[in-house]
Amino acid sequence: MISSARYSLPAIALHWLMVVLLIGLFTLGLYMHDLPLSPDKLKLYSWHKWAGVTAFILALLRLAWRLGNRPPPLPAAMPRWQKAASHGMHHLFYVLMLAIPLSGWLMSSAKGFQTVYFGVLPLPDLLARDKEVGELLQTVHEYLNLTLAALVVAHVGAALKHHLFDRDDVLSRMLPFRDRA
């Protein structure tokens, strides 16, 4: 089919950039968490934090772009409940893309490790050092990430379902290349 309404190029670029970044961040976070303390662990934590700040900035850009540019409409044939579910999920994605790095930033402050972007630009500590608050925020950071992971599974599942079973353009309009089908 001809996909007349595609996402805008910036929206597509930001989407796939964040796919790569968030999968990397998630995997690194899971891996580094249980490592014994070593110089490598300190490096990985720093890289995770720098990538997290980058993801936060990209999420803000993405939100700004989204607010100024409506995405193409969902297929008219989609049941109303599916449209509602889709909108709800996308809202939740934006909330999580902002809340996850924010919780990491706050956790770092509470644990007494300031975030210094690329080792150069210090981010202000929004919280004072407090061990219990730090542990609470770590739990929050973990659960927000698990929620994001579950949401990603549902998102990918829905996209594939649209592409393979409904055979509509919901997936292809977000692909970085034009669908030749």
Next chain:
Amino acid sequence: MNPLRLVLAALVVASGPASAREFSEFQSAKSTLHFVSRQMGVAVDGRFTKFSATLAFDPARPAAATARLEVDLASVDAGSPDADDEVVGKPWFNVERFPTASFVSTAIRPLGGDGFELIGKLTIKGKTQEVIAPFTFRQDDGNGVFDGAFVLKRLDFGVGDGVWSDVTTVANEVQIRFHIVASPTASGN
């Protein structure tokens, strides 16, 4: 020493006996010993919760003053439970073999005003280095309060060797900040 300082020093010495007040009773609960390390470019605060000082300081006669500090290295708070466990181990303090770090003053010089300079030998992990630490002295509520800081190079003492000797991860320079409170000598004046 410039002439003005000499005159001042002479005045201080001359007026010494009249205002002589020696501070020597270490107030453990009011004193703190902090350090700032840099990990991946990020300053991380740490401290030692157990340390003791033996000192005798009369601001009027700083040259006669002495100070000695003993730090229980196992009392370290290095910023995180992970780091606390790590830093007492062999590559860092190796507290099993070297439970304490010590500082013994060799000279105390007036810098003018309430500023002084503490010079002495710092021994950590069996290695001794001379350190020079500027500090200020003030009297607060009848107590003598000493605030000073200096920077040491951890590798001079073999602290954090092996994989940790890479100073791009944990910087070689560590700032030490001391806040020592002492009350006047009991039999003083």
